[in-house]
Amino acid sequence: MAVDMNGSGAYAPDEPATIMYIGQHETQRKDSVTGELLSRAQSVGYDMLTAPITTSHFQSRVLATLQEHVNALGDSSRPESVPLPLISPLLPVDTDLTPEPSNSSLIAITSPWIDLASPDPLIAHISRQVFNLEVAYAAFCGINNVMVHGPVSADGTTQYARTVLEALGLGPYLQLHVLLPMSGELEQDVSADGTHLAELARERYTAPVDEDEEESEPELYGSWEAWNAIRTMCNYSSRLTIALEIPRQLPPLNLQSRWHSEPVRLLVLPRTSFLRNAKGYPVLAKMHQQYLTRFLRLRFPPWVILSDVGPIPPNDQDVVNGHLPEPTPAEAATTANDKPKDPVPHLRYLRHQQQTQPSRPPIERFGQGYQDYLQSPLQPLTDNLESITYEVFEKDPVKYEWYERAVALALKDLRETLGEGVPIVIAVVGAGRGPLVTRVLQASSKTGITVKCYAVEKNPNAHVLLQRRNATDALWNGKVTVVKSDMRSWPGHITSTGEAGKVDILVSELLGSFADNELSPECLDGVQHVLHLEHGINIPQSYTTHFTPIATSKLYSDLLSRASTDLNMTIGDKWELPYVVMLHQFDFLSVQPTTEEDPRTPDVKEAWSFSHPISPAILEQASKRAGGTTDAGGWVGGDGSNEHNARSCKFTFACQDRGICHGLGGYFETVLYASSSGQKVELSTNPVTMEEKSKDMISWFPIFFPLKTPLYLPDNAEMEVSMWRQTDDRKVWYEWVIEVYERVGGKRKKLGMSELHTSRKNGCLM
Structure with missing residues (x-):
């Protein structure tokens, strides 16, 4: 979950009218x-x-x-x-x-x-x-x-x-x-x-x-x-x-x-920007029409x-209800050499363009009014989300369908492993209002594979709704065991003999806009003890974070106008916090070699990755460090039990055209499940792969890492980005710094550097 559209909740599938003054x-x-x-x-x-x-x-x-x-x-x-x-x-x-x-x-x-x-x-x-x-x-x-x-x-x-x-x-x-x-x-x-x-x-x-x-x-x-x-x-x-x-x-x-x-x-x-069509009326070229559409889709x-x-026509001009009448067939048949009768043909043409604008993509319709609107990332571990926030995510036409496919593939693979007739235990951890539980039951019904389903949720308010759904929903029909617990404290599946058993499949939707920013790694580490050691499956199985430098004067200007500490934040500086935002009015500063089919493909780098379940040896070492039996020395702020979830990266981006860098746009990709037969179910917010992997998915907006002082880039500059995922065992935060270089006479010359930004004061609490 990553988009807090609190106060909206209603998704109108109808296209809003195009506004053009x-x-x-x-x-x-x-x-x-x-x-x-x-x-x-x-x-x-x-x-x-x-x-x-x-x-x-x-x-x-x-x-x-x-x-x-x-x-x-x-x-x-x-x-x-x-x-x-x-x-x-x-x-x-x-x-x-x-x-x-x-x-x-x-x-x-x-x-x-x-x-x-x-x-x-x-x-x-x-x-x-x-x-x-x-x-x-x-x-x-x-x-x-x-x-x-x-x-x-x-x-x-x-x-x-x-x-x-x-x-x-x-x-x-x-x-x-x-x-x-x-x-x-x-x-x-x-x-x-x-x-x-x-x-x-x-x-x-x-x-x-x-x-x-x-x-x-x-x-x-x-x-x-x-x-x-x-x-x-x-x-x-x-x-x-x-x-x-x-x-x-x-x-x-x-x-x-x-x-x-x-x-x-x-x-x-x-x-002079207009052409003349065969009938002598002014029109815009196709490229101009497309460019106008881009601007009309802004917030x-x-x-x-x-x-x-x-000039403005005189009063005696024939005007009907504020609009000139449509041309008669004779007028419409005017040749290119005849002057059109309409005194405001350019205006009439633009009004026609206004009425015939192409439909917006689903994510733009879903996020109408939220383009370039900065929001703090959710902290579902420390905050109990409201029902309307859950409701927004449940409107996604892609994510839950893809989850159902992943669960179905996992069920089929486990049936091959465990044999026919063996009930498969599935736990949806962080169940929210239960959309994934529904998809698990649908996958079970469609594949004909019996499941024992758990819904684990720490939010006491959502827990009430889960119990009601289990009692009244025809699909659930009392078949779901609803558990009120933090997933990390849940002892796991209880067998018919009253003993603690293991879960075959763990399903979660803990990913944030930057994949790990809502502590999915820490949560899944904490619940891994209930997963079967030999054949247990995590959905998602892995996820990767991605970023690219962007120019966005709109977001930078918005941050400048905010107070140093904002109601949208907890403590700390406004420049030290990554924001969830539907990026719209921005420009990619680094693009890949262009092609006719896709001339503006951004260069988006993979920062780091996580996979689940992780090695038991890693968890064992973390447990020893948490218990104080192993001292690595020099660890500040904790015992180092979460050090295995720290990450860092450093990448160079080639920037062909001069520009101003206002920060980094962040994305993620995830493999929900890769089956033994080679089928793979993936989700992506990466602009390079989203169309291929999960077109029209609307659950996540990108994340924005701002720069306090924008960096100027000359033509053919190189931008070096260093980023860290840090932890002190109590919370997780990010740090980022950007350096700009150019090559002169074969030598690399440093032109500028941002300060080190750190979200430590606003870190996500574990």
């Missing part, structure tokens, strides 16, 4: 954005509009002020004595915006002609004033969403970021969205019709242009690098997000995945902004 943007908007214009936009199906904060009059006034200052510098014998120019507060003629209730449906646009990243201090000074005046006025008018164009030059990104950080303090509810291209430059030249301040930078502050560099291809990750610098300086503020422009030609999949992992709040679709999908696709 669509806005309209014009880079050179001619009409003032009034309540009447907004009403017209909403009548045809738009949800919002963008609005420039200031008018062309304001731009002219700023340029005039700048020119006056330049003239004063030229006329003065002591230019250093000339004070920097000041932009006076806004005048009514400088802006069309006023405080209105409808402003909640507007996205304000700062002036695209300023250059916050200018190397010329005069231009930067003027730009900062314009920017601050506009943002402050938008906040005053009650417009909380403000879109600002990204830095003009990569060289000035730090300066740009510093200004944005200050602007976030201009309003407590202010949301800044930085407009960035996926790579290269924006599709639309926003300064085509006017003077951009970047053009006025004085020559002595601008570096000479390298002709070769000017003609070279833009840096593929340049735009992402700029964003990373901006959000890092702004300390991953949750009020700073991305307005991502989607180009006509999408970049490679690795860069698409990187942007998908970032906090994209606005998806900007320019007119909080971004708003879609249609840019320069045509």
Whole structure:
């Protein structure tokens, strides 16, 4: 058990409606954005509009002020004595915006002609004033969403970021969205019709242009690098997000995945991103449709902004119930050379996409609302789970079916070993509300092999339910012996003569998101004394833990915003605890060599493994250490009786593309049973093997090991991850550390290292 969805419990198989908020943007908007214009936009199906904060009059006034200052510098014998120019507060003629209730449906646009990243201090000074005046006025008018164009030059990104950080303090509810291209430059030249301040930078502050560099291809990750610098300086503020422009030609999949992992709040679709179909209507290419679907499946999908696709139609346009009518057969037969009659075809097409989104995978439907939601792992040994928590796991369409198959195979193998007619003793340890007991009885019925079934459960509340099921369930029908006990204290099967007998099959579902994080090894060690020494079978027989480095700014930002100790924790630091989480908005940093069929297969390493039953010699040695008859010396915090369940590993991951590591994503695989005939029943949450071994299984979300300080990776970096499973005989915890290297001239150079993270204070109690 690993997913605590307390408070939900209800699983709705019906697909929730796809939510898509669509806005309209014009880079050179001619009409003032009034309540009447907004009403017209909403009548045809738009949800919002963008609005420039200031008018062309304001731009002219700023340029005039700048020119006056330049003239004063030229006329003065002591230019250093000339004070920097000041932009006076806004005048009514400088802006069309006023405080209105409808402003909640507007996205304000700062002036695209300023250059916050200018190397010329005069231009930067003027730009900062314009920017601050506009943002402050938008906040005053009650417009909380403000879109600002990204830095003009990569060289000035730090300066740009510093200004944005200050602007976030201009309003407590202010949301800044930085407009960035996926790579290269924006599709639309926003300064085509006017003077951009970047053009006025004085020559002595601008570096000479390298002709070769000017003609070279833009840096593929340049735009992402700029964003990373901006959000890092702004300390991953949750009020700073991305307005991502989607180009006509999408970049490679690795860069698409990187942007998908970032906090994209606005998806900007320019007119140039659309193709024309045979009838002349705008459509998105298949790759664009798939990319849009990825964003729409996020827990909080971004708003879609249609840019320069045509003006808002006038009031006399034929509108029926807020939507344009479907085209007539004659209109539908329009040739590619004819102009479509629909004045908002791009909007209509997106609404069609909204209504025809493909179905979500079962795990996404099951976890709706829990994507990227951090939860502390369960501690079923120390906590008595609530019924609703058990209920959530019982909805899994795969896990219990696979358990039944494993039990059936084990029964058939034992029948060969023990002979016909010999009842087989099966104990479900940690029975919960009894789903595995039901599956054991079903496997017995289907194979025709008689079983003697025990249900062992320490939770006194679940024990009540187990007894009631045994009395009322038609399948159970009093055939199950219900035992209230910690499995480690249970003496085992009692024979007809009253003597303690051995169990033939032990069945448990003690695995957590990282396999062993809910102490399955310790529990199964403790109950192994009841298992038959020669032919006893454990289900599961073995399990392995796996991990890979990931970028997830969403989870890192969430952790930053939490108090140092959270109600979701017991004691200790929030960075020292692995979290159960349905990873959704993230990116794999290390991928295997790509193929056309699967171009983004992550490199997931196996950390360690456990198998059951373990060697009796190991348990005997542990018993001696616990009894004090064997002293290994130097063991801190205990006698070392659980040392055989400690583990460690060290692996190197090749990271082809630059990025930021925020932590590790953890998974597991388990062999429930491998029969003598070669049949094998397995479960997996590993993204590489889950599809093959247990497709559509929903019982476990991955686990996330965070980094307190994210690590930057250059292109072709190597990431070395060391991890330990530690124990002091009273509890179990994890420790992890990451190092980053690059190879220069054939030599390995260390670039950075995280601190050692340890969950010891929040360890799982034995």
